[in-house]
Amino acid sequence: MLASAALFVYLRLRADLDDRIDASLDSRLAALIEPQRQLSLAGVALEDPEETFVQLMSPTGEVLDSVGTLRGPALSTAEVRRATAESVTLERGFPGVDGRTRVLAHLAGGDGAAVVVVGQSLLDRNDALSNVFYSFVIGGAVAILFASLIGYLLATAGLAPVEAMRRRAREVSLSPSDEGLPLPDTHDEIRRLGETLNEMLARLRAAFERESRFVADASHELRTPIAIIKTELEGALQSAASEASVHTSLAAAVEECDRLAQLAEDLLVIARAADGQLPVRPxxxxxxxxxxxxxxxxxxxxxxxxxxxxxxxxxxxxxxxxxxxxxxxxxxxxxxxxxxxxxxxxxxxxxxxxxxxxxxxxxxxxxxxxxxxxxxxxxxxxxxxxxxxxxxxxxxxxxxxxxxxxxxxxxxxxxxxxxxxxxxxxxx
Known part of the structure; x- marks a missing residue:
């Protein structure tokens, strides 16, 4: 975005400077080709002879008169012939003139006796554009660095709650007393993310508590029949036990074994259901x-x-x-x-x-x-x-x-x- 804006300003400035140069050349040329004016450059004064020139050329390409630092013809013979039919505008470099020069040529008078050529160096225009370009480069670099610094500070401040949640997440546990992740004092997406994560932790904590309670209850339920079976079998093994008491003890042990088997089957059904693997044949x-x-x-x-x-x-x-x-x-x-x-x-x-x-x-x-x-x-x-x-x-x-x-x-x-x-x- 910054580069696009700078490019737009640069191109716009160059177009404006070119328009001003063209307007200046048009004004100077109009004054030189007035019908009542003699085909001579006598008395023509230049504001800056080092940067501008005026030539009077014959239709054959010979220089009839010249004012300024330019030595030699400004246009080729073909360009002079084209200038006798229409205005010619071009941009080129000349010996003795710093930088490139913008040239405007037009037929002087109505008899086709001569072509007037005016030129202006683009050195000032190019210097101005160079200054603007380097200003944009330096200013853009400073702006990018400043924006990067501001962005880093804003991102650091914005992500500070996330970092706090991350550090807390490394220490979080499923203990009922655990407070969960810290929430920022804002009402943005980060707070909603923290609330969602805390809700997830609460569900995990509840599931963990249910599983812990399940294991404890299952252990308790398994311990009771096992203790009964052990007691009955020990009683049956006593040498003084009668046949009737042995039969009673073994029957009680078998009953408790049935209870254990049913408990194991029930636990298996619930475990399969929790994993979504309970078979259903509709x-x-x-x-x-x-x-x-x-x-x-x-x-x-x-x-x-x-x-x-x-x-x-x-x-x-x-x-x-x-x-x-x-x-x-x-x-x-x-x-x-x-x-x-x-x-x-x-x-x-x-x-x-x-x-x-x-x-x-x-x-x-x-x-x-x-x-x-x-x-x-x-x-x-x-x-x-x-x-x-x-x-x-x-x-x-x-x-x-x-x-x-x-x-x-x-x-x-x-x-x-x-x-x-x-x-x-x-x-x-």
Missing amino acids: ETTQVAELLGGVRDRFAGRATRRGRAILVEVEPDLSLIADPLRLRQALGNLVENALRHGDGDIMLVGRGAAGGLEIDVADEGPGFPPHLAARAFERFARGDRARTGEGVGLGLAIVQAIAEAHGGRARVVDIAPTTLRIWLPSAVT
């Missing part, structure tokens, strides 16, 4: 058949507890999904209702925007308010559930299966309890 599934199958599976247990499982489905309701995974998810919801709920259990299927909803409701006391928001997290259990048989993975598996189908699970009502799975009409 097919056309009738919701009435799906809910009816779940009801029949748990009907005996519900009856023994004096409860009933009821199904209510809109006619011809279907979806494209993995029926085995959905039966597993709904089975976990019914299992949760049987263990921790009360009264009859309702399985309700209905169409919803873009898909369908399946509700599992019971008449129990419901979730504690502090637990409802994270009911579908891994190992999330209420105080009553911690003394029961479950390990807190059932609802987490429900959420994993729902998300694998592009849906979600959530708590709709706390008391009485209603858990809902929303699923799209087809798995994408």
Whole structure:
């Protein structure tokens, strides 16, 4: 931009100087070719003989008269002949004249007896242009250096918050007490970048805390059955143990092994879901058949507890999904209702925007308010559930299966309890 502006000014100045020189030559030539003037240069005075000259030349190229420092003809014979027909303007160097000279020639009088040639050295014009050129070069260099310095200072000041965030990022941790990246007292893109990075760190911190809690809870859940198995097997190995007590201990150990196997399977399902690798084999599934199958599976247990499982489905309701995974998810919801709920259990299927909803409701006391928001997290259990048989993975598996189908699970009502799975009409 600076170079373009300088070039424009330079070319404009040169054009203006050339116009002034041409105007001066035209004025001098007009005075010399007046019709009433004799074809002689007697009495012609030059402002600066060192820089200008006037010649009177014959049509054959001979110099009839000359004023100034030029020695020899200013024009060639061909140029003189051309000047007899039209004005001739040219630029060239001459011996005895410094620099190049601008020349204007025109026929004097109407009889073609002579051609008047006037010339002016371009030395002053070239000196002026040279001064302007070097001024632009020096001024441009200074301006570039100054602009570079200002740009460096502005960039340093502008990037100082980024550098502060970079230094802080080297020390950042996922500890809950970590304050995150420092934010500048501005409202620009850098602050928004810092806010976004802090939000990302908060998500990473939350994920790290969930994983840490998951590992701790999994370790706790694994430790209990292992301790029971060890105790039962040690009891069975005692020499004084009767055959009946040995059988009882081994049966308890087998039961705990089954619990360990189920826990390992549940953990595997959740791990695959977290990595997006939970296998789903979609097919056309009738919701009435799906809910009816779940009801029949748990009907005996519900009856023994004096409860009933009821199904209510809109006619011809279907979806494209993995029926085995959905039966597993709904089975976990019914299992949760049987263990921790009360009264009859309702399985309700209905169409919803873009898909369908399946509700599992019971008449129990419901979730504690502090637990409802994270009911579908891994190992999330209420105080009553911690003394029961479950390990807190059932609802987490429900959420994993729902998300694998592009849906979600959530708590709709706390008391009485209603858990809902929303699923799209087809798995994408």
